[in-house]
Amino acid sequence: MATKTKAMQNRLSTKLCGMANDLFKTRDAKHFLSIPLTRKRAAHYIFERSHFHLNRRQCWSYVGATAPFDIKQIIWDHEMPELVGDSERGVENHWVLGMKEGAVVGLTPKDFNNPPSNGTLVCTLAWARIASGSPWLEGISSSAVLEIANSDAIVKGGGIARRIARKMSRDLKIPLRKQASNVEHIEVDIEHAGMLFDVIKAHVKTKEDEAMVLRGAARGLAVNAAWYGFLARDMETMR
Secondary structure, three states: HHHHHHHHHHHHHHHHHHHHHOOOOOOOOHHHHOOOOOOOHHEEEHHHHHHHHHHHHHHHHHHHHHOOOOHHHHHHHHHHHHHHHHHHOEEEEEEHHHHHHHHHOOOOOHHHHHHOHHHHHHHHHHHHHHHHOOHHHHHHHHHHHHHEEEEEEOOOOOOHHHHHHHHHHHHHOOOOHHHHHHHHHHHHHHHHHHHHHHHHHHHHHOOHHHHHHHHHHHHHHHHHHHHHHHHHHHHHHHO
């Protein structure tokens, strides 16, 4: 029985890695990544991403509220550096990192007080609804699969932080060392990608558990793809 469970868990983890790679094969992701960056377009993306980061904090809180104790601990460990930074590594919290990266393309701290675009608003509401209205195993999958999709160790060609970093370097001549948020996510999301795999090992025991993980992952990635589509349509109108 234990051997069958282990085999199921391994198949599930492999399937999730495939789903994360497939995100970048979607029409919306391809469209978004095909658009050359200008400073205005980069500023739009960095600003909208700041609201994505705020929404991540919201979603993890929703999931943690109903998750078992060991999962609450995993979420806490994940969220601490995101919210308050990592003093040992000398890294500030993710909100500040986003503002620092935004400053390179002309954004000011005051700009980050503005509301997001309609597309980002719709997508963040959708992610929050999945996290708050689903069983915890489905909810955590919908959020954690986005960490897998940003892992250079899993996604061929790199996660979104790596891909945007390359575009900023190529299109805007902004070196990676000046991309505070991209640098941090390129590094830490390799480790963060393992979160869902740890959850699977500890809590996925049945076909029903497996189905919840897959359903959550599919929904989280579907919203992510739609968000890229919204961003692309907005950015195409900018010069």
